[in-house]
Amino acid sequence: MQRWLLVFLVLLVSASSGGLVSAAPTRALSGSDKLQVVATLPDLANLATAIGGDRIDVKTLARPGQNLHAVRVKPSHLVALSKADLFLQVGLSLEHAWIPGLLRTARNRKVLPGTNGFVSAGEGYSMIEVPVRLDRSLSADVHPAGNPHINISLGGGPHMAERIRDGLIRVDPAGEEAYRAGFAQWMTRYDEARLRWDVVSAAVAEKKADACLYHQEFDYLLGEMGLSIAAFLEPRPGLAPTPSHLAKVIDIVKAKEIPVILTAPWSNNKNCRRVAELTGAAILQLPVMTGSENQSGDWIRMIDATVEKIAAAYGVDAQAVLKAHAEATPLSTGKS
Ligand SMILES: [Zn+2]
Numbered sequence: 001m002q003r004w005l006l007v008f009l010v011l012l013v014s015a016s017s018g019g020l021v022s023a024a025p026t027r028a029l030s031g032s033d034k035l036q037v038v039a040t041l042p043d044l045a046n047l048a049t050a051i052g053g054d055r056i057d058v059k060t061l062a063r064p065g066q067n068l069h070a071v072r073v074k075p076s077h078l079v080a081l082s083k084a085d086l087f088l089q090v091g092l093s094l095e096h097a098w099i100p101g102l103l104r105t106a107r108n109r110k111v112l113p114g115t116n117g118f119v120s121a122g123e124g125y126s127m128i129e130v131p132v133r134l135d136r137s138l139s140a141d142v143h144p145a146g147n148p149h150i151n152i153s154l155g156g157g158p159h160m161a162e163r164i165r166d167g168l169i170r171v172d173p174a175g176e177e178a179y180r181a182g183f184a185q186w187m188t189r190y191d192e193a194r195l196r197w198d199v200v201s202a203a204v205a206e207k208k209a210d211a212c213l214y215h216q217e218f219d220y221l222l223g224e225m226g227l228s229i230a231a232f233l234e235p236r237p238g239l240a241p242t243p244s245h246l247a248k249v250i251d252i253v254k255a256k257e258i259p260v261i262l263t264a265p266w267s268n269n270k271n272c273r274r275v276a277e278l279t280g281a282a283i284l285q286l287p288v289m290t291g292s293e294n295q296s297g298d299w300i301r302m303i304d305a306t307v308e309k310i311a312a313a314y315g316v317d318a319q320a321v322l323k324a325h326a327e328a329t330p331l332s333t334g335k336s
Helices: 003-017 042-055 075-082 099-106 156-171 173-205 219-224 243-255 270-279 299-313 318-328
Strands: 035-039 056-060 086-089 118-120 210-213 228-232 260-263 282-285
Touching (some): 035 156, 075 099, 156 173, 210 219, 228 243, 260 270, 260 299, 299 318
Parallel strands (some): 035 056, 210 228, 210 260
């Protein structure tokens, strides 16, 4: 963040919140005094709302469809952070280009790293694509700790939800029972959805097919669906494609007969179109977070739609597979 912008933002927050440094009292929650939660992603906001219900008021910083490695900070972000009781990020370096500076500038002691009000919901997740050694030539890599896009993986939801629940309980112990109940209710929905996703994924995995992506973004999900990733349009995460790299990608897509280039709203660009034109592959734009691609603001529905789209790209009709599975599965009598 540029220095002049920081100075401007500091002045703005100072004027709007009446001071630069917030104290950290225990909140007494009343009807209009809800716990103020700020989330980097709509995914985290949706999970927090499902767990916290009407005890919390949630604001989201990133807009659906944005490149999470390059979110442009706005004065409204700083105002929200300065008033937050709980801050939620995915972490794993996903938001490291814009969040640390914002938190330092907001100077809200309740939500600084290491405090009860700071939650990295992805922490502890079993990451893929973790660099095996530190390489200075990779300094431009936007995935320095491994692949951080766990919000678009089947397993990421419950992992993030659990840490959000624990964060809510830490800053609002009086609501523990409500937060545990909200989490349990969400997990029931998740478990039902996971059965659907696993059935469809098994059908996709039978294709033993390869995938081509623009950015290392859907890697968890594709692995969970049994697809192998053969090529990325970016030579490294965050680096724009070069002509020589694109030529290699085109060869791979042709050789492996990859039917589709998977991309995101922010990366659906001329390079994707070029690879598609020269290989005959289609382009499939997928949501990178809840709410993008005009999906509803519900994380489970976003994953539902994404799984169905990927399956269709590989010739699997998700609804037909689920119908056939339901017909072949004997109904439970409910008796033990
Ligand atoms: Zn990334």
